[in-house]
Amino acid sequence: MSDALLAADLLAAAPARLGGMWLRGPSAERxxxxxxxxxxxxxxxxxxxxxxxDEERLCGGIDVASSLSAxxxxxxxxxxxxxxxxxxxxxxxxxxxxxxxGRIAQAMDAGAGFALVLIDDGGEEEVPPVSLTExxxxxxxxxxxxxxxxxxxxxxxxxxxxxxxxxxxxxxxxDRQTLANITLALGxxxxxxxxxxxxxxxxxxxxxxxxxxxxxxxxxxxxTVLGPRATRIPQQAEEPPPPPPPxxxxxxxxxxxxxxxxxxxxxxxxxLILAAVLASIPKDVLARIGExxxxxxxxxxxxxxxxxxSQMRGRPLGARPGLPRGGARLALxxxxxxxxxxxxxxxQQEGMDAPRRxxxxxxxxxxxxxxxxxxxxxxxxxxxxxxxxxxxLAEAKGAVELMLAQSYVKRAQVALIxxxxxxxxxxxxxxxxxxxxxxxxxxxxxxxxxxxxxxxxAAAELAETQAARGRTPFVAVLTDGKGNIDRNGxxxxxQAGEDALAAAxxxxxxxxQAVVIDISARPQPExxxxxxxxxxxxxxxxxxxxxxxxxxVSALQFGKAS
Amino acid sequence: xxxxxxxxxxxxxxxxxxxxSAVDPRIGGVMVFGDRGTGKxxxxxxxxxxLPPMQAIAGCRYNCAPExxxxxPDKCAEKKGVKTAKVPVPxxxxxxxxxxxxxxxxxxxxxxxxxGEKAFEPGLLARAHRGYLYIDEINLLEDxxxxxxxxxxxxxxxxxxxxxxxxxxxxxxxxIGSGNPxxxxxxxxxxxxxxxxxxxxxxxxxxxxIEIMRRCDALERDGAAFAADWAEAxxxxxxRLAKGxxxxxxxxxxxxxLTDAATLCMAVGADGLRGELTLMRAxxxxxxLEGAKSAERKHLRAxxxxxxxxxxxxxxxxxxxxxxxxxxxxxxxxx
Numbered sequence: 001m002s003d004a005l006l007a008a009d010l011l012a013a014a015p016a017r018l019g020g021m022w023l024r025g026p027s028a029e030r031x032x033x034x035x036x037x038x039x040x041x042x043x044x045x046x047x048x049x050x051x052x053x054d055e056e057r058l059c060g061g062i063d064v065a066s067s068l069s070a071x072x073x074x075x076x077x078x079x080x081x082x083x084x085x086x087x088x089x090x091x092x093x094x095x096x097x098x099x100x101x102g103r104i105a106q107a108m109d110a111g112a113g114f115a116l117v118l119i120d121d122g123g124e125e126e127v128p129p130v131s132l133t134e135x136x137x138x139x140x141x142x143x144x145x146x147x148x149x150x151x152x153x154x155x156x157x158x159x160x161x162x163x164x165x166x167x168x169x170x171x172x173x174x175d176r177q178t179l180a181n182i183t184l185a186l187g188x189x190x191x192x193x194x195x196x197x198x199x200x201x202x203x204x205x206x207x208x209x210x211x212x213x214x215x216x217x218x219x220x221x222x223x224t225v226l227g228p229r230a231t232r233i234p235q236q237a238e239e240p241p242p243p244p245p246p247x248x249x250x251x252x253x254x255x256x257x258x259x260x261x262x263x264x265x266x267x268x269x270x271x272l273i274l275a276a277v278l279a280s281i282p283k284d285v286l287a288r289i290g291e292x293x294x295x296x297x298x299x300x301x302x303x304x305x306x307x308x309x310s311q312m313r314g315r316p317l318g319a320r321p322g323l324p325r326g327g328a329r330l331a332l333x334x335x336x337x338x339x340x341x342x343x344x345x346x347x348q349q350e351g352m353d354a355p356r357r358x359x360x361x362x363x364x365x366x367x368x369x370x371x372x373x374x375x376x377x378x379x380x381x382x383x384x385x386x387x388x389x390x391x392x393l394a395e396a397k398g399a400v401e402l403m404l405a406q407s408y409v410k411r412a413q414v415a416l417i418x419x420x421x422x423x424x425x426x427x428x429x430x431x432x433x434x435x436x437x438x439x440x441x442x443x444x445x446x447x448x449x450x451x452x453x454x455x456x457x458a459a460a461e462l463a464e465t466q467a468a469r470g471r472t473p474f475v476a477v478l479t480d481g482k483g484n485i486d487r488n489g490x491x492x493x494x495q496a497g498e499d500a501l502a503a504a505x506x507x508x509x510x511x512x513q514a515v516v517i518d519i520s521a522r523p524q525p526e527x528x529x530x531x532x533x534x535x536x537x538x539x540x541x542x543x544x545x546x547x548x549x550x551x552x553v554s555a556l557q558f559g560k561a562s
Numbered sequence: 563x564x565x566x567x568x569x570x571x572x573x574x575x576x577x578x579x580x581x582x583s584a585v586d587p588r589i590g591g592v593m594v595f596g597d598r599g600t601g602k603x604x605x606x607x608x609x610x611x612x613l614p615p616m617q618a619i620a621g622c623r624y625n626c627a628p629e630x631x632x633x634x635p636d637k638c639a640e641k642k643g644v645k646t647a648k649v650p651v652p653x654x655x656x657x658x659x660x661x662x663x664x665x666x667x668x669x670x671x672x673x674x675x676x677x678g679e680k681a682f683e684p685g686l687l688a689r690a691h692r693g694y695l696y697i698d699e700i701n702l703l704e705d706x707x708x709x710x711x712x713x714x715x716x717x718x719x720x721x722x723x724x725x726x727x728x729x730x731x732x733x734x735x736x737x738i739g740s741g742n743p744x745x746x747x748x749x750x751x752x753x754x755x756x757x758x759x760x761x762x763x764x765x766x767x768x769x770x771x772i773e774i775m776r777r778c779d780a781l782e783r784d785g786a787a788f789a790a791d792w793a794e795a796x797x798x799x800x801x802r803l804a805k806g807x808x809x810x811x812x813x814x815x816x817x818x819x820l821t822d823a824a825t826l827c828m829a830v831g832a833d834g835l836r837g838e839l840t841l842m843r844a845x846x847x848x849x850x851l852e853g854a855k856s857a858e859r860k861h862l863r864a865x866x867x868x869x870x871x872x873x874x875x876x877x878x879x880x881x882x883x884x885x886x887x888x889x890x891x892x893x894x895x896x897x
Contacts, residue, residue: 102660195778433745436744
């Protein structure tokens with residue numbers, strides 16, 4: 001029987017203790033797990049949660065439109081109340097807003113006792129809100145290891161409810177020691193993960209009607225609960241897991257950021273368990289570990305971005321006609337103001353003996369609008385090739401840190417792409433965190449050829465995906481404009497120059513605001529040509545330092561120097 | 563039921579900071595930096611269960627104290643036969659993505675629709691009055707909400723002027739925030755509002771991790787027995803708190819301690835006077851908690867990192883963490 005199905009079985013037995021599951025990537029097995037859960041929860045409430053649910057529907061409240069037409073208060077129950085003790089399935093969880101995630105997390109902490117199933121088809125960078133993945137025990141990634149689905153599913157069932165009251169087989173002291181060892185070796189910081197592992201361990205023994213825990217149980221828990229949460233690869237004496245390093249580049253050091261973590265002796269861990277853990281660590285975890293943590297989508301409205309009209313929050317704008325639905329709030333005063341002049345006429349239409357009451361028609365309803373500002377994002381694309389690489393990168397790094405230090409004023413995020421050798425690499429995904437930036441930018445590689453075309457394409461791609469999420473990107477390219485690696489990673493100045501111009505023209509089509517900063521000692525025409533093709537500004541800043549770059553970019557992006 | 567405060571494994575600094583803020587609420591709240599799942603909210607909730615109940619007008623939606631009933635928007639002072647009652651100290655959770663309406667309070671739609679009355683429905687700030695307002699992931703909170711909270715925390719009252727309503731009510735609460743600085747920085751203005759700050763990590767030590775699992779397992783298997791096991795230890799803390807609160811006004815503040823505080827603040831470059839003030843208050847509250855007659859250097863040392871950690875001028879290009887800088891200064895100055 002597959003891990004995911006066993007996990008689903010345990011979850012059905014003790015939803016309150018295990019929180020739920022996170023199912024990543026489409027697969028036949030995922031469908032099987034969902035079907036199985038639907039069957040298990042057949043006699044309990046089951047709800048699907050659309051990602052863009054509004055707060056009233058989620059938490060309950062007054063149904064304004066029906067209350068108005070009925071003339072009395074009509075309540076609607078919140079979805080989170082309805083699903084208590086049942087199963088809450090969230091498709092497209094990676095697109096969930098912070099408001100919805102926050103409410104669900106709160107309900108789980110308050111002991112609503114439902115099983116949360118996060119279905120996620122996101123790409124590398126898109127994950128469901130961390131506040132929720134943190135609160136579900138099992139992380140099953142079908143996109144990296146599409147498991148073969150076992151046809152048999154004679155799952156025994158724990159009598160429902162027993163699991164929630166702390167039933168399950170007794171966890172012996174040595175099993176606890178093993179779990180603590182694994183969490184330390186994998187660098188898992190959250191105590192929740194450890195406690196989930198403990199609950200899953202005792203339940204998985206009980207489901208087989210055993211009264212002691214075996215290595216199989218521990219391996220299952222290591223694969224489904226602990227392995228996927230690893231932030232560190234345990235040192236293994238025999239065979240270190242071979243990371244696939246991109247060509248011509250050292251792999252990043254594992255994220256041991258604080259010297260106080262002593263390396264735990266792996267010999268304390270059973271080799272079999274360690275093997276199970278290693279097998280369950282996602283392929284991309286090394287890359288992720290290199291850059292700190294998996295990227296999270298930032299929530300919160302930003303600053304100097306384009307303005308978006310919002311119906312929920314922000315600076316109040318005027319009211320406009322509309323129905324109070326989908327999160328829009330009724331602007332009562334404006335509604336009454338619209339309705340008042342018509343009262344007498346409406347009463348006469350109904351006849352002179354009509355009762356004296358307020359007559360509000362649908363057309364009178366006004367809703368409130370707020371102005372929400374999209375978040376600004378500055379993308380640095382830095383040429384890290386050749387001899388000037390180190391200086392240029394150091395200045396770009398300094399500029400990034402200065403911008404982040406200012407970011408609480410400007411409410412802007414910063415990202416950094418470095419291109420060198422034969423590839424362009426996103427070193428720092430969009431972030432507002434100075435702490436994180438410092439960690440990532442500590443070790444910057446430099447040297448090699450100049451794949452300018454690749455760098456521009458990477459910047460354009462990042463800018464477009466971020467614009468699709470409602471941010472306003474601004475790209476700053478630091479280069480001398482002399483590409484010598486074409487877009488296929490082949491050396492050759494002529495071809496590389498053409499590719500770079502083509503990439504620049506494609507960039508222009510995306511309409512992203514940009515600047516090309518030439519920081520070579522004697523500015524060259526090539527960089528100006530690239531800037532023209534990108535429809536970007538061109539700045540020659542010989543001998544620019546971090547502060548100069550930061551000031552120039554801020555001035556162009558925000559219209560004034562900091 | 564909350565996890566017993568005394569049963570929380572490790573996290574001594576966070577527990578100390580929370581107790582100090584309970585002894586002297588004027589210190590102005592605690593900011594907890596740390597990853598998810600390190601017991602931040604567990605500790606905050608456990609603390610609220612330890613506080614002795616407070617006197618309030620029965621049924622008042624603003625938790626108004628008997629002595630401030632004349633300022634209550636519900637006109638508690640003018641009602642006939644008003645009773646005071648002992649109510650638990652409120653602990654309000656502000657969820658991420660809360661709207662302004664929920665925080666400030668808004669027009670009471672039910673009464674507006676049903677009876678055509680323009681009435682105010684109090685929000686979370688009114689519920690948190692005289693208690694705790696806990697904000698998880700405060701670094702991801704939206705700017706306009708942050709501004710609003712700063713304003714209320716500074717003035718101690720919530721002033722609502724919207725939707726044709728004009729309401730003001732007292733809103734004094736201890737702010738407890740938590741967040742992970744790697745996911746977004748906090749604005750200095752907001753950080754400065756917090757009296758104390760602590761950094762938490764899950765214990766990196768095998769024994770403590772095993773102990774965490776053991777205790778949570780015991781709680782799941784038999785919650786009542788677990789609570790009974792820890793009731794005595796919790797009762798001791800309640801006693802300590804009550805004693806500390808009572809002793810606080812009489813704790814002396816010798817000249818030498820004041821000098822120490824000023825020297826330390828100058829040495830680490832803590833901005834503004836608020837640092838010194840908080841350092842003094844925290845040292846006094848800690849001395850009261852310890853049952854000491856006067857605040858001495860050792861009390862100052864114990865609270866210096868939490869009172870100053872978040873107030874140091876940040877040099878972008880300096881890599882040393884603030885905790886390290888404070889420890890270094892303490893060693894240099896006081897040996």
